[in-house]
Amino acid sequence: MPTNKFVISNPKPSITKLPEMGMKKDDFIDDFKQYYVHLLGRDENCRSPLYAGEALSLAVRDRLMERWKSTHQAYKANSCRRGYYLSMEFLMGRTLSNALLNMGVTDTVTQAMYDLGIDIEELIGSEQDAGLGNGGLGRLAACFIDSCATLQLPVIGYGLRYEYGMFTQTIINGEQVEKPDHWLRYGNVWEVERLEYSYSIKFGGHTEVQTDENGVQRYCWIGTHDVLAVPFDTPIPGYQNGTVNTLRLWKAVATEEFNLDEFNAGDYAEAVEAKISAENITMVLYPNDANENGKALRLQQQYFLASASLQDVLAHWTSRHGNDFNHFAEKSCFQLNDTHPSIAIAELMRLLMDIHGLTWDKAWALTKTTMAYTNHTLLPEALEKWPVVLMQRLLPRLMEIILEINAHFIAEVSMHWPGDNERLRRMSIIKEGDEQQVRMAHLAIVGSFSVNGVAQLHSQLLQQGLFSDFYALWPHKFNNKTNGVTPRRWLAACNPELASLITEAIGDGWVTDLSQLKKLEPYAEDTQFRQRWHGIKQAAKQRLIDYKQRKNDTDINFNVDAILDVQVKRIHEYKRQLLNVLHVIHLYNGIKKGDIDSRVPRFVLIGGKAAPGYRMAKKIIKLINNVAQVINSDPDTDKKLAMLFLKDYRVSAMERLCPGVDLSEQISTAGKEASGTGNMKLMMNGAITIGTLDGANIEIREEVGDENFFLFGLTEEQIGARRGLYDPVAMIDQDEDLRQVMHLLESGCFNQFESGIFDDLINSIKNPNDPWMTIADFRSFADAQKRVEDAYRDKDQWTKMSILNCANSGKFSTDRTIGEYNREIWKLTPQTVSPK
Numbered sequence: 001m002p003t004n005k006f007v008i009s010n011p012k013p014s015i016t017k018l019p020e021m022g023m024k025k026d027d028f029i030d031d032f033k034q035y036y037v038h039l040l041g042r043d044e045n046c047r048s049p050l051y052a053g054e055a056l057s058l059a060v061r062d063r064l065m066e067r068w069k070s071t072h073q074a075y076k077a078n079s080c081r082r083g084y085y086l087s088m089e090f091l092m093g094r095t096l097s098n099a100l101l102n103m104g105v106t107d108t109v110t111q112a113m114y115d116l117g118i119d120i121e122e123l124i125g126s127e128q129d130a131g132l133g134n135g136g137l138g139r140l141a142a143c144f145i146d147s148c149a150t151l152q153l154p155v156i157g158y159g160l161r162y163e164y165g166m167f168t169q170t171i172i173n174g175e176q177v178e179k180p181d182h183w184l185r186y187g188n189v190w191e192v193e194r195l196e197y198s199y200s201i202k203f204g205g206h207t208e209v210q211t212d213e214n215g216v217q218r219y220c221w222i223g224t225h226d227v228l229a230v231p232f233d234t235p236i237p238g239y240q241n242g243t244v245n246t247l248r249l250w251k252a253v254a255t256e257e258f259n260l261d262e263f264n265a266g267d268y269a270e271a272v273e274a275k276i277s278a279e280n281i282t283m284v285l286y287p288n289d290a291n292e293n294g295k296a297l298r299l300q301q302q303y304f305l306a307s308a309s310l311q312d313v314l315a316h317w318t319s320r321h322g323n324d325f326n327h328f329a330e331k332s333c334f335q336l337n338d339t340h341p342s343i344a345i346a347e348l349m350r351l352l353m354d355i356h357g358l359t360w361d362k363a364w365a366l367t368k369t370t371m372a373y374t375n376h377t378l379l380p381e382a383l384e385k386w387p388v389v390l391m392q393r394l395l396p397r398l399m400e401i402i403l404e405i406n407a408h409f410i411a412e413v414s415m416h417w418p419g420d421n422e423r424l425r426r427m428s429i430i431k432e433g434d435e436q437q438v439r440m441a442h443l444a445i446v447g448s449f450s451v452n453g454v455a456q457l458h459s460q461l462l463q464q465g466l467f468s469d470f471y472a473l474w475p476h477k478f479n480n481k482t483n484g485v486t487p488r489r490w491l492a493a494c495n496p497e498l499a500s501l502i503t504e505a506i507g508d509g510w511v512t513d514l515s516q517l518k519k520l521e522p523y524a525e526d527t528q529f530r531q532r533w534h535g536i537k538q539a540a541k542q543r544l545i546d547y548k549q550r551k552n553d554t555d556i557n558f559n560v561d562a563i564l565d566v567q568v569k570r571i572h573e574y575k576r577q578l579l580n581v582l583h584v585i586h587l588y589n590g591i592k593k594g595d596i597d598s599r600v601p602r603f604v605l606i607g608g609k610a611a612p613g614y615r616m617a618k619k620i621i622k623l624i625n626n627v628a629q630v631i632n633s634d635p636d637t638d639k640k641l642a643m644l645f646l647k648d649y650r651v652s653a654m655e656r657l658c659p660g661v662d663l664s665e666q667i668s669t670a671g672k673e674a675s676g677t678g679n680m681k682l683m684m685n686g687a688i689t690i691g692t693l694d695g696a697n698i699e700i701r702e703e704v705g706d707e708n709f710f711l712f713g714l715t716e717e718q719i720g721a722r723r724g725l726y727d728p729v730a731m732i733d734q735d736e737d738l739r740q741v742m743h744l745l746e747s748g749c750f751n752q753f754e755s756g757i758f759d760d761l762i763n764s765i766k767n768p769n770d771p772w773m774t775i776a777d778f779r780s781f782a783d784a785q786k787r788v789e790d791a792y793r794d795k796d797q798w799t800k801m802s803i804l805n806c807a808n809s810g811k812f813s814t815d816r817t818i819g820e821y822n823r824e825i826w827k828l829t830p831q832t833v834s835p836k
């Protein structure tokens with residue numbers, strides 16, 4: 001009998017039979033101690049919450065394992081249609097508290113730890129964020145898989161296990177300094193490595209046509225450098241329903257520990273180098289949330305994800321059906337999270353034809369009925385393009401297939417619009433020019449049956465603008481799926497005080513049916529309820545500032561009666577943190593002029609990371625810090641105005657922040673923010689939005705009503721009409737307030753010893769070609785902020801608005817979003833899992 005390290009000869013089925021695990025407090029205490037003492041080797045002298053946190057997480061994870069297996073087996077036994085969510089990013093944040101909530105053991109486990117003299121918050125707080133994403137798109141993927149599990153949909157998330165996640169942001173002298181995020185340094189108890197499901201991924205080499213024994217020609221991709229993809233699985237529990245889905249993240253590992261030829265030739269260093277370059281593929285997350293064009297390593301990451309995930313799906317298929325793919329499309333659906341994994345379209349063609357022997361037509365029919373694509377951006381400069389030359393070098397077989405797909409596509413377009421060469425040029429997957437490029441969005445549209453935007457306005461603009469040619473050709477492909485956020489993490493877990501007040505009033509059905517929050521509406525008229533609501537918001541604000549002071553992040557003497565005004569998101573010109581700063585300077589100027597009685601105290605928080613290579617964004621951070629410094633150290637602002645840059649904004653920071661926020665800043669240039677999801681989290685927690693008619697803001701306002709939303713700014717249409725006629729300098733001239741703000745900025749008031757450092761920022765907003773039209777919206781923004789203050793002064797009125805915002809946030813649950821994806825795109829049948 002040959003030995004195989006992945007096969008045991010004669011195992012008894014009973015090797016996996018275990019007694020059921022207890023769910024009582026003492027069961028958790030016993031298991032906790034076992035792990036803490038026996039596995040981790042700690043004793044009562046160990047003061048680090050890390051090990052206690054790890055021991056507890058292991059005890060909790062144990063209780064997920066049976067259900068994970070049952071879920072897996074149920075899907076298999078039912079041969080159900082499956083969904084695959086392919087994403088380069090899963091911004092998961094922390095796992096422990098979410099697992100406790102979804103398993104329904106938060107109180108039991110809290111009490112268990114209490115009995116051991118441990119404050120569970122310290123353990124929860126000691127967990128590293130899994131920062132495997134940049135921002136909205138990555139967090140959306142994480143919320144989506146939570147909702148899929150809660151809706152009991154058979155969906156697997158496929159992504160990459162980056163060794164280094166999103167960098168840690170530190171601030172030195174007001175500037176962003178990036179530190180590597182080695183999030184796995186202390187281990188990750190939530191993942192399970194499954195070496196036995198590894199696949200080989202090809203790079204480089206060349207292609208040849210070979211004739212097989214049946215005289216059939218096949219393309220061979222040979223002379224490649226192969227890298228092994230090793231899966232690490234994380235359990236994704238649904239909300240108290242027995243379902244545990246899987247997030248499968250791939251790690252790149254060198255195929256052979258060392259290349260023996262080179263090793264024997266004495267070239268030890270070169271052999272090691274090959275290993276390192278293979279393992280570089282999943283070393284680090286690219287920290288830009290817009291396209292950084294043309295980086296070979298990024299393309300390797302994308303292909304690595306696509307190929308490993310598709311091989312995994314096809315291995316599962318052929319294990320049951322051999323090379324019979326007749327029913328493959330009935331049983332599978334792939335959702336591509338932006339164009340990042342869209343090379344999967346060409347890879348599926350390759351695997352079906354070159355490996356499994358299908359014809360072009362059969363393979364293409366399967367591909368374009370199983371792939372669906374979600375777009376997340378309207379900025380044309382952010383659309384991914386890869387140089388043809390680079391693709392030919394790294395992925396020669398895929399480049400051939402893409403050219404073939406394009407040839408077929410061009411033929412179809414020519415039939416539809418004979419002689420319209422201009423349109424052909426616009427629509428081609430290959431962009432001609434000095435350097436030919438592959439337009440990944442075009443590949444994604446051509447190769448999928450569904451193309452969706454992430455908010456109504458965004459989807460509409462895709463159809464009318466960016467993708468209008470494709471819309472004219474295939475209107476049936478286009479649809480909208482307005483984003484959401486999971487109410488488990490973003491209300492139930494992060495704001496337990498508010499959650500229990502809500503549950504006390506309307507029952508707990510809202511946790512899985514957020515539209516039930518509507519039942520809160522009448523409570524907005526109930527004085528006692530309002531008082532309790534207000535009390536909870538105020539206490540949350542106080543906790544937040546206590547936390548900041550404990551962390552030594554600020555010595556600001558914070559007044560809980562001030563408006564807590566928050567803008568947290570990636571730093572981008574289109575998101576217009578600058579507009580926010582202009583307003584803060586305007587308030588400061590008012591205080592200096594003695595205009596105080598008419599204003600309401602305000603504490604402005606701005607947080608977010610800048611892409612390390614995005615100069616302007618980094619300058620914006622510096623400006624925020626400098627302005628904060630001047631304002632906060634001026635005694636005249638005491639108890640009236642303060643500003644703070646929140647360093648290292650991330651998922652767990654938002655969880656801390658959410659409950660206390662009064663005012664949510666959603667102030668992007670209309671038509672630029674595809675959706676936004678921070679806007680939804682804050683609304684759900686009772687913050688009121690000041691915002692433009694952009695992305696999901698429009699739908700938020702529709703839900704909550706104009707009287708509970710502070711609207712300002714030009715519309716997308718007005719922005720469009722203004723281009724070419726925009727004269728910011730004249731606007732500054734005509735507005736006394738703005739003139740004074742610009743004067744303070746330009747006089748060096750905020751860069752006294754750093755002459756000229758903000759010139760490029762100042763020039764950018766004064767430029768008639770400023771695409772973000774910051775100056776154009778200043779007046780309207782400042783007026784809206786005045787309305788905010790007037791509303792805030794009436795505490796009762798404000799609290800009503802806060803309740804109504806929460807009450808009308810039901811639409812923004814990812815349960816609704818995923819329900820729509822499923823009804824209109826995936827068509828999966830929910831699977832009940834019977835706990836064994």
Ligand code: 26Q
Pocket residue numbers: 134135136137138140286288289290291292293298376377384454483673674675676677695
């Ligand atoms: C591309 C190529 C090379 C390197 C990086 C990238 C890259 C990485 C991340 C490009 C874009 C992203 C992320 C984009 C993103 O987060 N978009 C946001 O998606 C949210 C969810 O749909 C929306 O709510 C936001 O409006 C949108 O900005």
